[in-house]
Amino acid sequence: MGKHPANKKNSHPTLGQVARAAGVGTTTVSRVINGGDRVSPETLTKVRQVIEALGYRPNQAARVLKGDRTRTIGLIVPSIADPFFSSCAEAAQAVARANGSLLIVTSTQNELHNEIENVNVLLSHRVDGLIIAAGNSRSRSLRDLLLGLRAPVVAIDRPISDSGISSVLTDNFQGARAAVQHLIEHGRKRIACLTGEGSLYTIQERIRGYRAAIESAGLTPVIDTSIHDFSAARNAIEKLMSSEHPPDAFFTLKNSTTAHSFEVLQQLHIRVPSSIALVGFDDFELASTVRPSITVVQQPVEAIGHSAAELLFKQLFSGRGSTDGIAQRVILKNQLIRRSSCGCAASLRPSGT
Amino acid sequence: MGKHPANKKNSHPTLGQVARAAGVGTTTVSRVINGGDRVSPETLTKVRQVIEALGYRPNQAARVLKGDRTRTIGLIVPSIADPFFSSCAEAAQAVARANGSLLIVTSTQNELHNEIENVNVLLSHRVDGLIIAAGNSRSRSLRDLLLGLRAPVVAIDRPISDSGISSVLTDNFQGARAAVQHLIEHGRKRIACLTGEGSLYTIQERIRGYRAAIESAGLTPVIDTSIHDFSAARNAIEKLMSSEHPPDAFFTLKNSTTAHSFEVLQQLHIRVPSSIALVGFDDFELASTVRPSITVVQQPVEAIGHSAAELLFKQLFSGRGSTDGIAQRVILKNQLIRRSSCGCAASLRPSGT
């Protein structure tokens, strides 16, 4: 089938083939593709031509085998499609690229089984380092697996318990506490906390923050961790609203819960913020566009991915493996974005920050 | 520093080390890690123990060097953080995993420079195949590069011009035309088309669809391709609204334009849909939650990633390289999701489809 001029050979051309075609030794070709030092200008030009003509590309696998780094790093997250993690990934990839590396992203759906398998697969590919957001951050087996690696590891969003593994987190506790305090300052007395996935580290920290604020104000905590989906939100809210002492505010601990709750409130024609104030954890697109715009605790998403990757490369370059010396814990600040749903006056140009 | 039991060796243990430790030959170990056929039960157990004890993991690079597939496929997209592409990626990864492969995702910001570099990097890593959403789908150099590969390539979202490269697309033309027709059926006469990134294939197809519907209804097309951001949207809309014949509907060609336009309309206190009807191309979270809920052309995002990966593996397994035989063009249908902003009655339970 008449095809294009390039390489119609069955397989990729090899360095040896280039060498032969150029009438030089393999060493010379190797030098050329690695910067071209110690090669005469003519040879260099000649070899480059041949490389071009043959469409030669060095085989990473062979280089790796010689013991070099693979120039790949792995990122293991619950879901690529989750905006939080995909933003992290984008930021991490930028750093990886700046360091001449490739980022390989895999997803686990928070299942321990997948987390362990992904670590193993990535390791088989000899990634130089690993960034991981582990759903099962307290799993003994995962921890031991990670601890046994020679490659550096950085945990994001959720730390690996009792491991001394570096981590980049946001201050979920403070963020939640500040949000609830804000609600309290608005005079809210019965603030209910709504969420799903109560087993995750992040959620638990946020609950701690909620409790701390509530209790230090002498109020009563009301926590519902059953909100997995829209109908769960609807049920929970209907029940709460028809209870003896209905809440006057909701603090929702994750994006989907915030969105679902907001929609339920609309459907039930409950006024926000007059009847119920609403503050969510985690910002999202359109949180500033809906009416009322929604006040949220905003996490520095890109910064997480960026810092984690930076930290990883720092460990990589500092020579040694995971747990020694530079293991660090980076805690990033969260920010309360005050929009309308908490009771603050609507800003004039609400398409927010 | 007292560490854990695993492998404290400087580097990874090798198959040879396992063989020696187990008192067997390398072939036997190789057999064990490849399924354990033709090995006696005792040896098998023994070897497995040693593997476990040493924390041995086969080195992919070495396998690759032997000519095997790398069991990795590459996905090149404009941005990982874009929900459209991250959903594609998630779907593609699921297929890859089902086929025992790893998906490597890289992003290009639609820059030709990055697209070419990413192809080369992925190729150096000897990915078995490539899925690409090329911003510069008409670039000659990119096309030639892709055509020269022995690895199968599947284009998504945007076809590679004049290349015969397989592609998985949605029917942008039909989708747009149906949306505009819907607006026309609602009695709208002056439907303005708003968008940015007019150079992209997808956008151009949508414009074609818009034109087709408008012209066959004897109306006048009004197209503004300058909407890069919020303030551009604001300017454009203000100008349109104060013109002699202000529009009575907007058809927005991409997510961000839809969201920005919606917000501008709110700020200007222009009633939707009574004064201006709105239909957007591409669904997004909360499109059903805002008030009025927004009617959109919904693309089968997961299906794109899924089909593309399936197609890629099909080509991979069918033995040969890119352009022969099974090169296909898969066109997926888009669906008009009728919510409120087009003028259709609000549905009772508007949290969408």
Added chain:
DNA sequence: ATGAAAGCGCTAACAC
């Protein structure tokens, strides 16, 4: 400035 040759870790003939 350039080349010859020895592996890197693994698999696949081919013996035993």
Added chain:
DNA sequence: GTGTTAGCGCTTTCAT
């Protein structure tokens, strides 16, 4: 069943 051995494509001494 199991071991021996020859490379896969590359980098890297060590000569020249």
